Amino acid sequence: xxxxxxxxxxxxxxLLVNSKTQRVLYAEAGKEVVDxxxxxxxxxxxxxxxxxxxxxxxxxxxxxxxxxxxxxxxxISREDAKKALLTPVAGCQGGMLxxxxxxxxxxxxxxxxxxxxxxxPNCRSYVTKVSGSTCKSCHTKMTTQLVEVVDPDAxxxxxxxxxxxxxxxxxxxxxxxxxxxxxxxxISGITLLNKCGxxxxxxxxxxxxxLGYDExxxxxxxxxxxKTVLTDVFLLKKRKG
Numbered sequence: 001x002x003x004x005x006x007x008x009x010x011x012x013x014x015l016l017v018n019s020k021t022q023r024v025l026y027a028e029a030g031k032e033v034v035d036x037x038x039x040x041x042x043x044x045x046x047x048x049x050x051x052x053x054x055x056x057x058x059x060x061x062x063x064x065x066x067x068x069x070x071x072x073x074x075x076i077s078r079e080d081a082k083k084a085l086l087t088p089v090a091g092c093q094g095g096m097l098x099x100x101x102x103x104x105x106x107x108x109x110x111x112x113x114x115x116x117x118x119x120x121p122n123c124r125s126y127v128t129k130v131s132g133s134t135c136k137s138c139h140t141k142m143t144t145q146l147v148e149v150v151d152p153d154a155x156x157x158x159x160x161x162x163x164x165x166x167x168x169x170x171x172x173x174x175x176x177x178x179x180x181x182x183x184x185x186x187i188s189g190i191t192l193l194n195k196c197g198x199x200x201x202x203x204x205x206x207x208x209x210x211l212g213y214d215e216x217x218x219x220x221x222x223x224x225x226x227k228t229v230l231t232d233v234f235l236l237k238k239r240k241g
Contacts, residue, residue, distance in 0.1 A: 010212040011036065013175070015234060018196070020203045024230040025196050027175040033211060034173045034181055035165035040220055044088040052221050110146040113138055178227045209234050 013029040029037075043051075045061060054062035068085045076082050110127040113120075113135035122137040133142045167173070174184040174192070182188070198204065209215075215233060222229040 010210040012208055012210055015207040015209055015230060017205045017207050017235065018198065018203055019205050020200070022231070022235055023228065024177045024235060025198070025204070026177065026192055027230055028184060029173050029175045029181075031165060031167055031169040031173075033175070034167050036211070036216065037175065037179060037181065037219070038166045040223060043220075046085055046088045048220065048224075050087065051217060056221060058225055111142045112144050112146055113140045113142045114144050115140055175230070177230045179223060179229050207234070 011030075011032050013027045013033050015027045016025045017023070018025055046065065049057055049062055049065040054066045056062075057065075065086070068082060071082070073082070109131075110129060111131045111133070112127050113123055115123050115135065115138040120135075120138040123135055126136050126142070127146060128142050131143050131145075134140070135142050172184045174182050174188065176192075193201075193204075211219075218233045219229060222232045226232050
């Protein structure tokens, strides 16, 4: 899949770089960046292959995806099977890699077929939440709406703490080069420098980078292959270019 720009504005984060080793020690990131990183965990394998394209995948998963693409519909067991494999409904959809999408609301209705229960008595046993599904008994479309399902939580006032994304906005987060994420504090910053073996403070540089759709794809790809993701995406790529 060719990279394309998301409709969302680019995100930014601040890198702390060791100029001597040309390695990112860690990054300071806000809620939006951390939400994006965590959203990578929601991506089904099929979506990952679609975003990165089969020829850039490490291993053999890309071959599975390509096989489904090329497989003639004659060999597919049901109409929606191919779509379910190639464009699974979960995680970041529609190429909007940097925007979290809400889960589609579950249908509040059940449907049955129009066949007479006298002609097909087994039809009464089959209902569906998807209008137009095929009845297993008479094999006609199930489009007759039955009852509405009452949600016990309907009308409840959402919690004020509830919000979009995965993490709270109240703190800045530390993102390590290998994508370990934790809340940031001044003490943890000093501890991290000691842990990274930094003895020359003068060798440290701050670098503010933008995170758009292309960078999002690079992070997704690097996260599957490397333990130095931020260095690979924001330093090595620039040097190679």
